[in-house]
Amino acid sequence: MTDRTLDALLADLVIANRILAHEGVLDDFGHVSARDPHDPSRFWLSASRSPELVSRADLLRFDLDGRPEDPGQRRPYLETIVHARLYAARPDVRAIVHHHARAVLPFTVTKRPLRPVFHLAAVLGEAVPVWDSVPEFGDTAMIIADGAVADSHARAMGGGNSLLLRGHGATNAEAGLAAVTFVAVTLRDNAEVQAAAEAMGEVQYLSPGEIALTAKMQMGERPLSRSWEYRRARAGFAGL
Amino acid sequence: MTDRTLDALLADLVIANRILAHEGVLDDFGHVSARDPHDPSRFWLSASRSPELVSRADLLRFDLDGRPEDPGQRRPYLETIVHARLYAARPDVRAIVHHHARAVLPFTVTKRPLRPVFHLAAVLGEAVPVWDSVPEFGDTAMIIADGAVADSHARAMGGGNSLLLRGHGATNAEAGLAAVTFVAVTLRDNAEVQAAAEAMGEVQYLSPGEIALTAKMQMGERPLSRSWEYRRARAGFAGL
Amino acid sequence: MTDRTLDALLADLVIANRILAHEGVLDDFGHVSARDPHDPSRFWLSASRSPELVSRADLLRFDLDGRPEDPGQRRPYLETIVHARLYAARPDVRAIVHHHARAVLPFTVTKRPLRPVFHLAAVLGEAVPVWDSVPEFGDTAMIIADGAVADSHARAMGGGNSLLLRGHGATNAEAGLAAVTFVAVTLRDNAEVQAAAEAMGEVQYLSPGEIALTAKMQMGERPLSRSWEYRRARAGFAGL
Amino acid sequence: MTDRTLDALLADLVIANRILAHEGVLDDFGHVSARDPHDPSRFWLSASRSPELVSRADLLRFDLDGRPEDPGQRRPYLETIVHARLYAARPDVRAIVHHHARAVLPFTVTKRPLRPVFHLAAVLGEAVPVWDSVPEFGDTAMIIADGAVADSHARAMGGGNSLLLRGHGATNAEAGLAAVTFVAVTLRDNAEVQAAAEAMGEVQYLSPGEIALTAKMQMGERPLSRSWEYRRARAGFAGL
Numbered sequence: 032m033t034d035r036t037l038d039a040l041l042a043d044l045v046i047a048n049r050i051l052a053h054e055g056v057l058d059d060f061g062h063v064s065a066r067d068p069h070d071p072s073r074f075w076l077s078a079s080r081s082p083e084l085v086s087r088a089d090l091l092r093f094d095l096d097g098r099p100e101d102p103g104q105r106r107p108y109l110e111t112i113v114h115a116r117l118y119a120a121r122p123d124v125r126a127i128v129h130h131h132a133r134a135v136l137p138f139t140v141t142k143r144p145l146r147p148v149f150h151l152a153a154v155l156g157e158a159v160p161v162w163d164s165v166p167e168f169g170d171t172a173m174i175i176a177d178g179a180v181a182d183s184h185a186r187a188m189g190g191g192n193s194l195l196l197r198g199h200g201a202t203n204a205e206a207g208l209a210a211v212t213f214v215a216v217t218l219r220d221n222a223e224v225q226a227a228a229e230a231m232g233e234v235q236y237l238s239p240g241e242i243a244l245t246a247k248m249q250m251g252e253r254p255l256s257r258s259w260e261y262r263r264a265r266a267g268f269a270g271l
Numbered sequence: 272m273t274d275r276t277l278d279a280l281l282a283d284l285v286i287a288n289r290i291l292a293h294e295g296v297l298d299d300f301g302h303v304s305a306r307d308p309h310d311p312s313r314f315w316l317s318a319s320r321s322p323e324l325v326s327r328a329d330l331l332r333f334d335l336d337g338r339p340e341d342p343g344q345r346r347p348y349l350e351t352i353v354h355a356r357l358y359a360a361r362p363d364v365r366a367i368v369h370h371h372a373r374a375v376l377p378f379t380v381t382k383r384p385l386r387p388v389f390h391l392a393a394v395l396g397e398a399v400p401v402w403d404s405v406p407e408f409g410d411t412a413m414i415i416a417d418g419a420v421a422d423s424h425a426r427a428m429g430g431g432n433s434l435l436l437r438g439h440g441a442t443n444a445e446a447g448l449a450a451v452t453f454v455a456v457t458l459r460d461n462a463e464v465q466a467a468a469e470a471m472g473e474v475q476y477l478s479p480g481e482i483a484l485t486a487k488m489q490m491g492e493r494p495l496s497r498s499w500e501y502r503r504a505r506a507g508f509a510g511l
Numbered sequence: 512m513t514d515r516t517l518d519a520l521l522a523d524l525v526i527a528n529r530i531l532a533h534e535g536v537l538d539d540f541g542h543v544s545a546r547d548p549h550d551p552s553r554f555w556l557s558a559s560r561s562p563e564l565v566s567r568a569d570l571l572r573f574d575l576d577g578r579p580e581d582p583g584q585r586r587p588y589l590e591t592i593v594h595a596r597l598y599a600a601r602p603d604v605r606a607i608v609h610h611h612a613r614a615v616l617p618f619t620v621t622k623r624p625l626r627p628v629f630h631l632a633a634v635l636g637e638a639v640p641v642w643d644s645v646p647e648f649g650d651t652a653m654i655i656a657d658g659a660v661a662d663s664h665a666r667a668m669g670g671g672n673s674l675l676l677r678g679h680g681a682t683n684a685e686a687g688l689a690a691v692t693f694v695a696v697t698l699r700d701n702a703e704v705q706a707a708a709e710a711m712g713e714v715q716y717l718s719p720g721e722i723a724l725t726a727k728m729q730m731g732e733r734p735l736s737r738s739w740e741y742r743r744a745r746a747g748f749a750g751l
Numbered sequence: 752m753t754d755r756t757l758d759a760l761l762a763d764l765v766i767a768n769r770i771l772a773h774e775g776v777l778d779d780f781g782h783v784s785a786r787d788p789h790d791p792s793r794f795w796l797s798a799s800r801s802p803e804l805v806s807r808a809d810l811l812r813f814d815l816d817g818r819p820e821d822p823g824q825r826r827p828y829l830e831t832i833v834h835a836r837l838y839a840a841r842p843d844v845r846a847i848v849h850h851h852a853r854a855v856l857p858f859t860v861t862k863r864p865l866r867p868v869f870h871l872a873a874v875l876g877e878a879v880p881v882w883d884s885v886p887e888f889g890d891t892a893m894i895i896a897d898g899a900v901a902d903s904h905a906r907a908m909g910g911g912n913s914l915l916l917r918g919h920g921a922t923n924a925e926a927g928l929a930a931v932t933f934v935a936v937t938l939r940d941n942a943e944v945q946a947a948a949e950a951m952g953e954v955q956y957l958s959p960g961e962i963a964l965t966a967k968m969q970m971g972e973r974p975l976s977r978s979w980e981y982r983r984a985r986a987g988f989a990g991l
Contacts, residue, residue, distance in 0.1 A: 059981040080977065084989070106973070131871070140955045141954055148438060173965045228381055231377055244413070258321070388620050390653035460613060468621055476620070481653055485653045488653075498539040500560070630919050631851070707854075708857035711946065717893075720889075737779060744801075
């Protein structure tokens with residue numbers, strides 16, 4: 032029997048991979064996942080392959096310990112556990128992007144808090160926390176490949192939706208693929224604009240009231256679907 | 272009966288959408304409109320869709336309160352009222368772009384006035400004012416979705432042709448689509464050049480006399496038509 | 512009778528237009544010309560059209576006062592006289608580019624001298640002078656549209672090969688199209704690298720000895736032909 | 752008889768040329784080579800041609816003094832000796848890229864040490880040394896065209912794998928083409944991120960322990976093959 036809900040989700044997951052690669056948020060590394068629409072204890076993520084090249088046949092289903100079902104010859108990403116433990120910790124989250132967008136990195140290795148400077152970036156919240164594994168785990172190979180490190184990463188995000196990783200990148204977690212795609216692109220854009228603005232002098236950031244009101248509006252169905260339609264067309268999926 | 276004047280305008284409005292998307296001034300959000308060639312109390316603007324995807328079938332006619340004629344299933348942009356109230360306030364304006372070009376944003380959240388530093392940018396005038404809705408309206412969702420806010424925005428532009436919006440973007444209003452397209456691209460370019468120049472030291476801006484003489488020349492038919500022919504070819508409309 | 516020498520030059524002049532547009536040195540404005548291979552009192556330049564769109568049918572022959580031969584319906588660029596007067600002043604020059612490459616502009620409006628910081632940029636000489644028409648001509652429309660201003664511009668270049676124009680752009684003049692194309696691209700590249708390096712601290716520029724030795728080597732037939740082959744392929748002329 | 756090992760290497764060498772051109776590490780100049788898989792006293796490098804245009808027919812075999820076998824009409828690069836002397840000095844090296852990536856250049860003309868600021872850049876080691884030929888050779892034409900200069904360049908790399916060249920560019924030397932391609936791209940990326948981070952304030956660099964652990968992991972077969980598959984697809988070799 033055809034599972035149209037699942038088919039639609041997996042089609043969108045392939046598109047989200049391609050969009051985030053096309054926009055330069057993901058490159059040779061990084062990954063995007065979605066929670067299973069029927070079983071919240073399972074999620075879908077590509078086997079180890081660069082997002083620009085991911086197709087339906089690469090998608091695997093995992094449990095919340097990061098174990099794949101029926102992998103065959105397909106090897107999971109080393110950092111699959113990042114997704115697994117974050118879905119376990121956050122029942123509200125249905126889609127996750129972990130990436131190394133270059134413009135975000137300076138905010139992970141300096142004392143500068145990343146804060147929204149323009150309206151679209153209200154979706155980032157008042158400031159994006161920075162997680163570093165060193166206090167708990169000392170020097171590592173700087174990937175999140177075991178459960179204890181992944182749990183620490185999930186705790187650092189708290190109840191928020193975005194997290195910076197020191198000298199590594201960022202993770203975005205949202206209620207769906209359109210939302211997480213929009214937020215990941217906007218995180219990158221805000222990093223560029225904020226860096227340029229702060230180089231000019233004192234900056235007026237969005238106020239807490241503006242952030243709350245604007246984020247609610249931006250995360251509505253209309254703005255997200257307009258952005259998704261645009262990004263998927265740019266990534267080559269117009270008319271599909 | 273065929274209305275060739277209107278057909279030509281609407282073809283150009285589609286092209287202006289595509290040009291401004293191709294040049295990176297518009298992206299998932301932002302919009303461009305044109306006043307009706309026969310009835311100055313009406314203007315044309317796409318229904319809610321990213322400019323890169325706009326085609327003739329998306330264009331709607333609106334009155335100066337932002338009410339669409341025959342929308343059918345098509346939903347207007349939430350910020351349609353920006354265009355409506357600016358056409359009402361400014362009979363000389365026949366085309367408007369509202370956008371969020373990233374390079375312009377730092378000038379909206381710092382004290383740096385955006386001023387022309389190279390000859391093409393004379394079309395921006397001596398300095399571009401910055402409007403903020405907070406003094407009149409307090410914290411908002413940072414979109415211009417009602418008439419009172421749109422009127423405030425139109426007043427802030429005064430008799431000028433460009434306006435920056437704090438933490439949001441910019442609006443350009445000119446006598447035609449070729450002019451407003453040229454000015455919007457040039458606003459973005461000047462922001463990039465000015466930021467780079469000011470990082471180097473004291474800057475010699477264009478003088479008021481140079482701005483007046485150069486703007487008049489640049490807004491002539493020859494420079495505007497050369498730029499339009501070039502931009503439309505780059506956006507994929509060569510030979511049409 | 513076929514004039515193969517002229518045909519080859521005009522084919523290369525079309526290609527130089529397309530290369531410089533593709534590389535972002537020329538855009539809606541700016542132009543590139545070549546001296547006639549048989550009559551040094553004549554040169555070839557497109558009629559008024561953006562360089563990316565120039566084809567053989569747009570090329571006109573001019574005398575050294577900027578008068579076109581057989582223009583028909585084709586209107587010359589307003590700044591044709593820049594080329595005319597520079598060919599008159601400099602018998603050694605056989606190709607000229609006048610452009611507004613954005614990265615160069617900050618060096619025209621600040622006190623920072625543009626100086627070569629990496630080996631390829633040795634072709635710019637020890638420092639590129641900056642010309643401003645204000646001392647002689649006061650406020651203008653900032654284009655070079657008459658002979659007196661064009662003569663001042665030519666004098667400012669002296670015996671050098673590159674000149675910056677305050678708040679306007681740059682002019683490069685060399686012994687051939689491959690050379691002037693290479694130098695114009697390299698001027699832009701050096702501006703970007705120099706600005707980034709100077710933002711980091713004290714910079715070690717090329718020494719006068721290095722500039723002399725390296726420029727001579729770079730302007731040899733082998734480096735110029737390798738660069739031309741590459742740039743023309745990127746601009747879509749591979750295999751022609 | 753077919754030599755499948757050699758055929759595969761030369762196919763990859765063509766692809767490495769195209770990848771590094773597509774990613775903007777190589778342009779009109781610069782080159783990439785590979786040691787012969789059967790005879791360690793020989794290596795393969797294109798004749799003088801821009802890397803984006805290199806095909807199988809351009810590849811020549813050289814000895815460790817830079818002499819080509821059967822060049823026919825094909826002229827070697829002037830800097831072939833850079834590769835020759837580095838293969839002679841370093842038996843562990845099987846692939847070399849010499850390039851002028853613009854983002855790297857500021858670190859070659861200032862006192863700023865280039866150091867890894869994010870996990871992928873651990874492959875650069877703790878800091879990348881800078882070589883200048885002036886102390887030994889005085890003013891030169893700034894290319895490495897003779898053995899004594901090439902030997903000095905090889906000595907400056909010591910036991911490391913990356914070297915900056917003052918006012919010129921960089922050389923990367925690794926155990927294979929996938930590795931050297933990854934490291935050259937990452938050197939460029941780190942230069943951009945490090946410059947942006949240092950402009951913001953005090954930077955936390957990777958620790959020596961992190962560099963050792965992370966570099967070992969990144970240079971493993973899985974990360975390198977994922978990156979290579981991605982870069983070759985972007986350069987137009989998907990499915991080959």
